[in-house]
Amino acid sequence: MPYSFVNSVGQSFRVALNYLVIKALTIVFLFINQVKKLNKYKKRIRLKNFDYIGIYRYFITLCTHDNSPIFNNNILITKLTNILKIESEKFRFKIWIYCFMPDHVHLLIEGKDLESDMKKLISTYKQYTGFYYKKDTGKCLWQVNYYEHVLRKEEDTLSVAKYILNNPVRKGLVEDYKQYDYIGSFELDIMQL
DSSP states (O other): OHHHHHHHHHHHHHHHHHHHHHHHHHHHHHHHHHHHHHHHTOOOOSOTTOOOBSSOEEEEEEEBGGGOOOOOOHHHHHHHHHHHHHHHHHTTEEEEEEEEETTEEEEEEEESSTTOBHHHHHHHHHHHHHHHHHHHHSSOOBOSOOEEEEOOTTSOHHHHHHHHHTHHHHTTSOSSGGGOTTEEOSSSOGGGO
């Protein structure tokens, strides 16, 4: 009799242990699947074998946090533009065009010399402007990442500039880009394009 009792207790213990092991493995499996799903949608944004340093032209898009339409007042745009001018000079970049749309900004920039570092420029710009915006509003300004396109040699700077300038027209904000308040250049007279 005692042997059969110990045997049945041992069996119950093994069943409980098996249940716990299966439950733990299920949780681990679900966790691994969630991680895989997250990584599945992470897209490499920067070029793999390119350091973004030197005399290159870039078409950059920075989006606001949660695509909030906050670029709609002169005070904020003036502050962001002034910081852009300071940082572009510090990191040796030409700002061919900037265009603040309600929830993003387009930049057409070009490195002035072999030390011009686009990633540092954008990182510093986002950091400074984000700091000031959060200090004033308590909210985040930018999405974590940004989009960039390295212009090829055959891509004409003025054609890309005109494309960016006409973004407010395509979005129906104005009929002519010259009517839009939140565009500019530190290199060109955009009213002559």
